[in-house]
Every structure is written in C-alpha cells, then in structure tokens.
Amino acid sequence: MAVIRKNDVVKERPVIIVLYGTPGTGKTSLATTAESPLLIDTDRGFDRAVQRPDIVVTASQWEDIYNEEIIGKYVIENGVQVWKPGLISECKTVVVDTAKAMLDDYLSNYAIKMDYKLEKNTLKRYGLMGDLFKQFVSILRSNNSDIIFICHDKENTDGDITKHSPDCTGQSKDLLIRIADQVGYICKENNNRVIKFEPTDNRVGKNVAEIPDTWIPAYGTPEFETCMADIVKRVKKAIVSKSDAQVQAQKDVDNARKKLASVSTIDEANELIDIAHGLAKIHQKAFMNQMLKELGAKGFVLDKSTKKFVKNEEADSKGDVA
Known part of the structure; x- marks a missing residue:
C-alpha cells in the first residue's frame, strides 16, 4: 500500500473533468480538443462534433465499454501472466459522452444482469454501480489517462431560482461530482460560448484550478484546437501547486512547534x-x-x-x- 507522507511532493496525476450544458453548445467538440482523445460514444453524437477523435467507440451496453479490447486483459507469455493493454493505452484522454447513458442505462442494466434482485433493490444496485464505476476509473487512471465526462444540462426550479446541473439521476450525479476535479457549465452569452467552473446559487460547479469564466475560442482557430488540453494542464498545475502549498504550510507549522518547544x-x-x-x-x-x-x-x-x-x-x- 502506497503512503504519501505529509511533506512529500505530489507529482502530476490524471484528472477528471465533467462538462455539461444545453444542446448545441459544443460540449463534445470542446472535449475532443483534449490531448489524444478516445471518445466512448453512448449518445450517438460523435458525428455532430466539429472534429472527430482518432478513435471512436460506439457503445450500446456496459460490456461494450468494459471489455478486453478497450480496457486490456491478462495474457500468459512465456509462462508468466502479463497485462496486455487495450485501446486506452493509445490515448491520453478518455471522453465519455454521455455520463448519464453510461451510468443510468448501461451500468445500471449490467448490475441487474449480475443480480436480478437488484432491479427492485435500488440501494444495493447503486452500491454495486459505484464499485464498478470506481474500478473503471481506477483502470483509466492507472493508464495515466485523463477522463472527461459529458452531460446534458438539467434545470431544476426552486422558487424563483432555476438551477443548472449535470443530467444524471441523483446518486449517479453525486458519484460523478464527488470524483471530479473540475466541473464546468457551458452556455452561450452574447453569441459567444463560455465555460463556467465556479459554483453559484443557480449552477453546479467545481473549480479546483480557480479558472475564471472563459470564452471558448471559435472553431478552426489554433486556440480552439488545444482549448481542452490547455484547461487540463491548468487543472493539473493547480492541484500540484495546492499540494506544494500544503507541504510548505506543514513545514512552517512543524518549524514553529520546534521553536515553541525550545x-x-x-x-x-x-x-x-x-x-x-x-x-x-x-x-x-x-x-x-x-x-x-x-x-x-x-x-x-x-x-x-x-x-x-x-x-x-x-x-x-x-x-x-x-
């Protein structure tokens, strides 16, 4: 079991980003500007994206996603069991479009296939779904792959306030937001597309990197071609910077305690x-x-x-x- 000491320097790690917004805001197109993406297409929408990733997987069930061709498998070579990576080894970013279809449809149905009693026992079903989902994410992270989950926008009205959030059922959404490093809402303002990470009273967000509201560059420009890759880099840098600051803060308090003792x-x-x-x-x-x-x-x-x-x-x- 690996242990990170309080004064250890934390290296860059893969990040998880959730993007959501209304139809036509270019969520998939933006996601595919990440570094070397693999699109897991559960929404049949890859052909609407401005640019296609190098590899497209059309999935209709969980088994289409979590299989040996994509994830990898153990094989015996010269009498030794070794891991043979699948398609994800050829990419740097895995894009899931949409998370709702993968979680609420494919993964939910797969859990019921494993145990038909879970069709009525939703609590245990979501528990199994959570375990399977974490296993999937863990494999992608072990491959050093960044993950981008795309969701549609869901509006909920509470009095005079309309709140925007990723479109997943309650427990799936909670699981998704909890593991995400950054959650961004894409919308249009003054005919420009903008991505907003900061949470407010009327939208769900997560802004570890403290990225301000950012206009998305126009399609076809050099800035657009690396837009998501640039955002991912900012998130990774912010996480490492926060970790470095925590390490320094701990060193400062340790030194202060030594002075206090003397x-x-x-x-x-x-x-x-x-x-x-x-x-x-x-x-x-x-x-x-x-x-x-x-x-x-x-x-x-x-x-x-x-x-x-x-x-x-x-x-x-x-x-x-x-």
Whole structure:
C-alpha cells in the first residue's frame, strides 16, 4: 500500500473533468480538443462534433465499454501472466459522452444482469454501480489517462431560482461530482460560448484550478484546437501547486512547534507571535492555542493591553492577563 507522507511532493496525476450544458453548445467538440482523445460514444453524437477523435467507440451496453479490447486483459507469455493493454493505452484522454447513458442505462442494466434482485433493490444496485464505476476509473487512471465526462444540462426550479446541473439521476450525479476535479457549465452569452467552473446559487460547479469564466475560442482557430488540453494542464498545475502549498504550510507549522518547544526567554516567546501570524490561516488558531498553553506552563502569559508575552508575576501585578 502506497503512503504519501505529509511533506512529500505530489507529482502530476490524471484528472477528471465533467462538462455539461444545453444542446448545441459544443460540449463534445470542446472535449475532443483534449490531448489524444478516445471518445466512448453512448449518445450517438460523435458525428455532430466539429472534429472527430482518432478513435471512436460506439457503445450500446456496459460490456461494450468494459471489455478486453478497450480496457486490456491478462495474457500468459512465456509462462508468466502479463497485462496486455487495450485501446486506452493509445490515448491520453478518455471522453465519455454521455455520463448519464453510461451510468443510468448501461451500468445500471449490467448490475441487474449480475443480480436480478437488484432491479427492485435500488440501494444495493447503486452500491454495486459505484464499485464498478470506481474500478473503471481506477483502470483509466492507472493508464495515466485523463477522463472527461459529458452531460446534458438539467434545470431544476426552486422558487424563483432555476438551477443548472449535470443530467444524471441523483446518486449517479453525486458519484460523478464527488470524483471530479473540475466541473464546468457551458452556455452561450452574447453569441459567444463560455465555460463556467465556479459554483453559484443557480449552477453546479467545481473549480479546483480557480479558472475564471472563459470564452471558448471559435472553431478552426489554433486556440480552439488545444482549448481542452490547455484547461487540463491548468487543472493539473493547480492541484500540484495546492499540494506544494500544503507541504510548505506543514513545514512552517512543524518549524514553529520546534521553536515553541525550545522557548526559554520573553524575547523568544514574543518572536513566536509573528511566526504564528505568518502561518497559513488553517493552522493559525490551533497553533495559537498550543502556544498559549505551552508558554503558560513555562510561566509566560499574554498581556491583553500590549499583545505581548510577559512573565506571570508581571501580568499579575498589572491585573490584566489573557
């Protein structure tokens, strides 16, 4: 079992992106501008895309997707069992169009084939679907493939607010959004297509990379040809950057704790105040509480009026101790 230590540097990994929007907004066309895509076409819509990927798979059931030709298989070579990769080894990005057909139709029917009792037991059926789906995603990730799931837009009205979300049944949608690194809504504004990742009151989104609302370049331009590939790169870079920041934040708090343990003078105690304020916000409160407790045990207390540490007897004489 691999273990990532708290101070380990995390390398780039494959990412999962969900794109959804109304018909005619070019979801599939945008997805196929990712690096070396393989389109798993469950929506019979590949011929509507502006550009076709190198390999197109027309799927009508789960077995068409999860099979040896696509995923790969174990074979015996010279008496040794080895993994022979399928079509996904030839691509860098797997595009599923649409996720609803794959999850709600194909995978659901496959789960019932495995156990007919699951037709009425929806809770157990979704549990099995979740396990199979995670297994599928795990294989793609082990191949170092990025994954893009395409969904139609589903509108739900709550009072005066109309909320947009990926069109999948509740549990399938929850599973999809949970594993996604980035979720983007594609729509048209002023005759321009725009992709929006930031979640709001009226749309579902996920924006790990903090990408602002972005106009999608016109078809046929050099910018469009690499548009999705560029977005994927930004997401990967953001994930690594956040990880690097977390590593540095942990190193800073570890160093602060070492200084705290060695404090023996008032000056050293007061130096820790600036160190505490320089920590990442997520660590500040916990470290301040630890600092007050441990320095208090050493006879130092914080004077409210000066916001500085003083010896216990000095604070008592002032009658103003935190």
